[in-house]
Amino acid sequence: MSYKLTSLIESVLGKGRTTNKGNVAYYCPFCHHHKKKLEVNHNDQAWHCWTCNAAGRKLVTLFKKLKVDRSKISELFKLLDETEYRPTKTTTETPVIDLPVEFKPLWVLDAANPEYRNAAAYLKRRNIGIADILKYRIGYCETGKFGGKIIVPSYDANGSLNYFVARAYYEADGQKYINPPISKDIIGFELHVNWQLPIVLVEGVFDAIAIRRNAIPLFGKTISNTLKRRIVEKKVNTIYICLDQDARKQALEVAEYFMSNGIDVYFVDLNDKDPSDIGFQKMISYIDDTSMLTERRLMEEKILCML
Secondary structure (H helix, E strand, C coil): CCHHHHHHHHHHHCCCEECCCCCEEECCCCCCCCCCCEEECCCCCCEEECCCCCEECCHHHHHHHCCCCHHHHHHHHHHHHHCCCCCCCCCCCCCCCCCCCCCEECCCCCCCCHHHHHHHHHHHHCCCCHHHHHHHCCEEECCCCCCCEEEEEEECCCCCEEEEEEEECCCCCCCCEECCCCCCCCCCCHHHCCCCCCEEEECCHHHHHHHCCCEEECCCCCCCHHHHHHHHHCCCCEEEEECCHHHHHHHHHHHHHHHCCCCEEEECCCCCCCHHHHCHHHHHHHHHCCCECCHHHHHHHHHHHHC
16 A cells, blocks of 8 residues: 555544554544554455444445545545555455444443343343353444344454344334345354364354354355355364254255265254254253264155155
8 A cells, every 4th residue: 555545544544553463553433442443454445443343345435434525535546546456355255344324332331321221131131241242243223224123243254244134122123134235145253263163053143142152143044155165165074053943954955065075964953942042051952962964864854854
């Protein structure tokens, strides 16, 4: 990145500090944290605040959110064009997505706000505590398209937002979930995945949070092609599949695929329950008591699905 471009960024954000990841950290103009928490990658333009979760994939998005002078936005375009900017390729093809502009972090206490209390109470009923909120950077929206919704972000291996789930915290809300208008061909919670350990596949984010141990949400009943490839590429040894009874056929197809690639598969029978309802302690028992899926049992299960 050219000196002129760096100077332009500093004219908006102030003097930065290079981090051990090669990014440049600035004071966040959104949450005004007393430490430099807004990191900008000067190679691919991605930016992200580790406190309030403000994030984006382009510098122009950041400038527009801050409502800087049009002259500076024009200068930004000019400088990017002059330096023949090309994004650095990463190991993941992260879609361009931002959290809702109304997003509020739940780890920032706002006890006087009834919306904050209601959102926090919903998570408490689902046994999600402050440790989970901090780990997964969970927030909520009071207004806008996602008003009255808990927001659970998902980040890729580089810490870039690749998806989020919006779930109503009022049971009377007729629209329980709202999905962002992007492809689900991503790896949920990839930032928290250790590919050297057994992987647990579940349907939703609350299921993954309930399991805690290396769980990946599918955001539905089918596994994405990206996740399939990554599991094989990373030479994962063991996979536990924890899908609902109504997703049994899809679960068996996933199991067969991984078994054909030499991966040990455990098909966890949840007895028509969700991991988030079962809870962490009981889910560990379910997993520990599950036997490895054999080719014979796989065939028997497939026949049962056909009846």
